[in-house]
């Protein structure tokens with residue numbers, strides 16, 4: 001079909017099983033008489049540079065990697081005025097974004113999908129100057145990555161676990177926050193917050209994500225207040241484990257944009273990677289900002 005196809009593969013993602021998929025994918029594109037260029041990422045950030053520089057001259061950009069590599073491709077492509085159509089073969093450990101869009105891990109199925117040509121215009125989150133595909137989060141566990149396979153398939157279970165482990169309540173984060181959302185300002189002390197654009201976070205359908213749509217221009221926002229004593233902590237742990245919103249301790253809403261203001265720097269994670277620290281997070285849903293073949 002003479003299409004220009006660019007493949008970006010992270011050889012270190014997951015267990016490295018993207019490598020065997022590469023042959024199948026190249027073979028199918030070659031059979032369709034497309035022109036394939038393969039780029040293997042060499043370091044963190046490489047996928048951003050590659051997609052920014054070479055994306056405009058390609059019809060299809062296919063990413064093979066985990067959520068981190070996919071995030072880099074999105075950050076590279078989103079500012080482009082001429083974007084390629086995106087395709088994604090998840091080969092990471094968690095792959096939350098792919099689970100939401102029901103994207104298969106099979107290279108043959110991915111190629112069938114590309115053949116069917118069903119473009120989906122997908123929302124992307126903007127966090128100050130960086131883009132994220134499915135979650136921006138801060139708080140109780142965000143100093144450690146939750147995308148490691150064994151430790152946490154379940155982010156909320158992990159929040160509960162950390163809370164349980166913190167015998168000294170003094171260790172639980174207490175960020176005094178002004179949350180500006182939907183024309184309201186809510187001021188409180190929070191230990192955790194997440195802004196999601198996904199049905200899954202850390203492999204898990206959550207209280208905040210079960211109604212998520214990826215093209216509705218809205219985020220799901222969940223904030224959890226800091227407990228004042230061990231009894232409060234138990235109530236929160238119980239709600240988290242049951243995946244319920246306890247309105248005394250949790251704030252849940254949907255919105256297309258929000259600002260989170262604090263006096264002290266808050267460290268964030270974006271799609272499970274380090275998102276830096278800030279006292280002012282402006283978070284905006286970029287409705288239907290990229291086109292993905294699904």
Ligand SMILES: Nc1ncnc2c1ncn2[C@@H]1O[C@H](COP(=O)(O)OP(=O)(O)OP(=O)(O)O)[C@@H](O)[C@H]1O
Pocket residue numbers: 010011012013014015041042043044045046065066067068069070072091092093094095096147272273
């Ligand atoms: N050649 C490389 N060597 C080391 N790290 C790399 C290389 N290429 C890319 N990276 C980095 O590897 C990190 C992890 O990649 P990625 O998130 O795709 O895989 P994963 O952690 O296995 O998957 P997931 O996040 O879905 O669990 C990314 O931050 C990416 O920038």
